[in-house]
């Protein structure tokens with residue numbers, strides 16, 4: 612048996628050597644010689660017939676021969692697979708220095724970005740958001756805001772009329788009326804939106820955007836107005852921004868004021884943008900007029916409130932140093948991409 616075992620092992624070794632670079636052939640040889648029905652299994656069966664004292668040595672010899680062949684096959688197959696992997700890697704090599712292909716990504720329009728930033732600040736102060744229609748009734752746009760027909764204040768806002776009592780809203784102030792008609796105090800609301808006026812030049816567009824805001828409760832005072840608006844302006848333009856309030860006139864507020872900030876460009880020295888004054892007019896505001904409260908059914912003895920309105924394009928222009936309003940509406944991607 613010993614000689615037959617050695618002969619078979621030699622034969623298997625030669626066969627394995629001949630198939631050294633062929634994985635399939637090696638697997639076939641493995642099955643043929645070492646498998647459960649393979650040629651070496653025959654020897655194991657013969658063990659039973661051997662005298663007990665020879666069985667252990669014979670068994671070890673068979674197993675050693677099998678292990679040697681198994682190892683030889685495993686090493687060869689490992690080598691073949693390794694070479695395959697290397698070849699695949701060489702072929703699929705990635706050039707990580709190639710520039711990537713980027714997807715063109717759209718962005719919010721700068722006017723919308725500024726509008727959202729303004730909203731963020733007032734969210735932080737606990738204000739809710741409200742919206743109203745762009746095609747508005749004369750009574751909401753004017754009359755309930757204490758601007759009766761034929762009142763000279765209507766000339767402050769040159770209006771697009773749809774019919775004698777329907778128009779494109781000239782400001783976001785009518786949203787004040789719509790909110791107050793539907794909700795009792797306390798109210799704290801901002802109303803961003805699109806507005807329309809018959810006006811068109813370097814600083815005026817027939818369509819533009821405003822953010823309206825107002826707050827009504829018992830005991831709201833002009834000091835609250837100043838605190839909230841100064842805080843807004845300093846959050847938006849920077850903590851050390853100079854802020855001042857000037858008396859002004861609006862039919863729907865009494866007293867009325869305008870807020871200015873120190874010129875963001877010349878820091879107060881005087882330049883073309885602030886027309887030499889060192890200040891920039893930034894918003895209109897005031898204590899809500901008793902006539903306005905009367906028109907929405909609020910008791911002006913019990914409640915008081917302040918309101919304000921600001922132009923979004925103007926703020927965007929100041930923030931980004933844009934000197935022609937029309938750039939914002941030409942939709943030239945080379946311009947818009949900068950924001």
Ligand code: DAH
Nearest residue numbers: 782784895896897918919920
């Ligand atoms: N509606 C005014 C305008 O368009 C802006 C404004 C001024 C709104 C004072 C207000 C305010 O709420 O109190 O010019």
